[in-house]
Amino acid sequence: MSKKIEPNLSVNLAGIKLKTPIVAASGPFGYGREYNERSDFHYLGALTVKGVSLDPWQGNKPPRIAETTGGMLNAIGLQNPGLEYFLSEELPFLKKLDTRLIVNIIGRTIEEYSTVAGKLDQAPGIDGLEINISCPNVSCGGITLGTDPVLTAEVVGAVREKTILPILVKLSPNVTDITKIALAAEKAGADGISLINTVTGMLIDTKKKKPLLGNTFGGLSGPAVMPLALRMVWQVAETVNIPILGMGGINSADDALQFILAGARAVAIGTGIFYDPHLPVTILSGMRSYMIEGGYASLGQLEGAARKESY
Amino acid sequence: MISNKKVGEHHYRLTLKAPAIAGEAKPGQFIMLYLNKQDGVLLPRPFSIYLADKAKGEIVLLFEVRGCGTNILAKASEGSFFKVMGPLGRNFPNPSGQSLLLAGGMGIAPLVFLAASARVSMVMIYGAKTNQMLVCPPEDLINPMVSVIRVTEDGSFGEKGTCLDFLEQYLANTVEIYACGPMPMLSTVADLGKQHKIKAWLSLEERMACGIGACLGCVTATAGGYKRVCADGPVFPAEEVSFGE
Numbered sequence: 270m271s272k273k274i275e276p277n278l279s280v281n282l283a284g285i286k287l288k289t290p291i292v293a294a295s296g297p298f299g300y301g302r303e304y305n306e307r308s309d310f311h312y313l314g315a316l317t318v319k320g321v322s323l324d325p326w327q328g329n330k331p332p333r334i335a336e337t338t339g340g341m342l343n344a345i346g347l348q349n350p351g352l353e354y355f356l357s358e359e360l361p362f363l364k365k366l367d368t369r370l371i372v373n374i375i376g377r378t379i380e381e382y383s384t385v386a387g388k389l390d391q392a393p394g395i396d397g398l399e400i401n402i403s404c405p406n407v408s409c410g411g412i413t414l415g416t417d418p419v420l421t422a423e424v425v426g427a428v429r430e431k432t433i434l435p436i437l438v439k440l441s442p443n444v445t446d447i448t449k450i451a452l453a454a455e456k457a458g459a460d461g462i463s464l465i466n467t468v469t470g471m472l473i474d475t476k477k478k479k480p481l482l483g484n485t486f487g488g489l490s491g492p493a494v495m496p497l498a499l500r501m502v503w504q505v506a507e508t509v510n511i512p513i514l515g516m517g518g519i520n521s522a523d524d525a526l527q528f529i530l531a532g533a534r535a536v537a538i539g540t541g542i543f544y545d546p547h548l549p550v551t552i553l554s555g556m557r558s559y560m561i562e563g564g565y566a567s568l569g570q571l572e573g574a575a576r577k578e579s580y
Numbered sequence: 581m582i583s584n585k586k587v588g589e590h591h592y593r594l595t596l597k598a599p600a601i602a603g604e605a606k607p608g609q610f611i612m613l614y615l616n617k618q619d620g621v622l623l624p625r626p627f628s629i630y631l632a633d634k635a636k637g638e639i640v641l642l643f644e645v646r647g648c649g650t651n652i653l654a655k656a657s658e659g660s661f662f663k664v665m666g667p668l669g670r671n672f673p674n675p676s677g678q679s680l681l682l683a684g685g686m687g688i689a690p691l692v693f694l695a696a697s698a699r700v701s702m703v704m705i706y707g708a709k710t711n712q713m714l715v716c717p718p719e720d721l722i723n724p725m726v727s728v729i730r731v732t733e734d735g736s737f738g739e740k741g742t743c744l745d746f747l748e749q750y751l752a753n754t755v756e757i758y759a760c761g762p763m764p765m766l767s768t769v770a771d772l773g774k775q776h777k778i779k780a781w782l783s784l785e786e787r788m789a790c791g792i793g794a795c796l797g798c799v800t801a802t803a804g805g806y807k808r809v810c811a812d813g814p815v816f817p818a819e820e821v822s823f824g825e
Binding site for chain 1: 585614617620621622623624648649658665786787788789790792793794795796797798801805806809
């Protein structure tokens with residue numbers, strides 16, 4: 270009987286060394302405090318914190334969330350306390366967590382993105398940046414940049430000039446051809462691609478005969494979007510040579526493995542944490558069992574494996 | 581689940597064995613109840629802690645069936661298991677003197693626990709549309725410190741009117757007001773509190789995802805910007821809350 274080896278689940282995501290391939294997606298975890306008390310960040314390779322802008326943003330008017338069949342809509346509108354507050358009040362706490370720290374950055378203009386990136390580059394304790402050009406819930410910045418390859422290249426290039434930190438670019442699924450945006454980001458100097466952000470949608474309150482969300486439109490997330498996200502990770506993995514952080518409705522170890530097999534280097538959990546604060550642990554142990562049973566020594570052996578075999 | 585008793589046409593009084601929560605819970609706090617994955621509902625649902633019995637290790641919820649989550653819960657039977665997180669949120673402050681409790685419809689849910697724990701004398705005005713909608717069982721409101729006045733909009737029980745129609749006569753002796761109900765009612769309570777210089781505390785409701793302050797999904801407009809109902813509330817000082825669009 271062969272001896273079972275302990276598989277290596279650590280990965281190098283765009284220069285960020287993750288001890289596990291499970292990353293907390295930007296948004297649901299806020300700045301880490303709340304879930305740190307109720308979930309174990311030790312099992313996370315990295316925590317991506319909620320988007321940080323140059324000045325405080327107040328976000329959208331409520332209601333901001335609604336459940337849908339197999340998912341949820343949100344239109345938070347990137348409410349955040351701004352860069353200065355983040356650096357003085359949130360970062361000191363975040364640095365103490367036993368996981369890598371990725372800061373999601375947002376802006377109304379390309380200059381705002383590059384200013385935020387420049388300031389974060391100087392702050393010790395940050396392992397990487399994630400440029401959010403895909404939030405569907407704000408009227409400028411966000412998705413307006415991420416649906417245009419030229420603007421994507423401009424914002425990535427502007428951030429690249431300001432930082433030596435690894436840069437991930439978070440893409441929107443609300444585009445005709447996601448590979449064009451991914452390629453533009455890669456050419457402009459991105460070190461990795463995060464996808465997907467939420468899919469735009471809406472609900473109507475039939476009693477009030479009005480849109481349910483205060484912002485009318487919101488972003489759909491949760492298990493309902495998983496196959497769509499997986500398809501896009503597959504397409505982007507075929508197109509770019511930089512690593513991918515795959516996300517979108519991941520609900521189990523099997524879901525997570527599908528993203529890895531499609532070509533993702535690591536996976537992120539977002540909405541899942543709302544209904545199962547222990548989801549990262551459950552997924553990690555399921556992935557480990559899969560690797561032990563299949564005799565895989567490292568997760569890298571599985572990256573893109575489904576794609577390669579299809580040729 | 582210890583029991584799930586139907587108390588109205590669409591209303592249930594649900595008892596859960598949850599000793600840790602029952603031991604710590606304070607009036608005004610809430611729990612997040614996670615439905616089981618096979619029921620096809622994702623997000624946990626927030627419920628006010630309607631009563632907590634430390635000795636028995638039980639908490640009680642009072643709810644109205646409004647959507648798919650409460651519909652599933654209404655059908656759940658004794659012996660079912662649910663994951664529950666709590667107690668969460670900011671509680672009502674301890675009443676410091678003669679208090680007035682105003683419950684509009686399902687706004688009764690967080691106020692019964694406050695009434696049950698009262699050590700100062702209180703008047704509770706509990707209003708609903710009809711007699712059938714006064715779903716809180718009288719045996720849950722038996723604290724001798726609290727006089728309960730039940731009113732209905734159609735006059736099918738007690739005097740005819742909303743709880744707002746009867747509160748002014750009690751304001752003279754009132755030190756603090758505690759209210760929960762529809763937003764237009766709470767807006768009026770806030771105005772009256774200000775007018776009469778009586779401190780008022782309002783318990784608010786909003787759709788939630790995380791329940792612990794992380795996701796910013798459940799905010800309400802306040803004088804200090806958007807605040808989280810789950811973590812900065814659900815109990816807010818009336819003067820902080822911004823009403824209207």
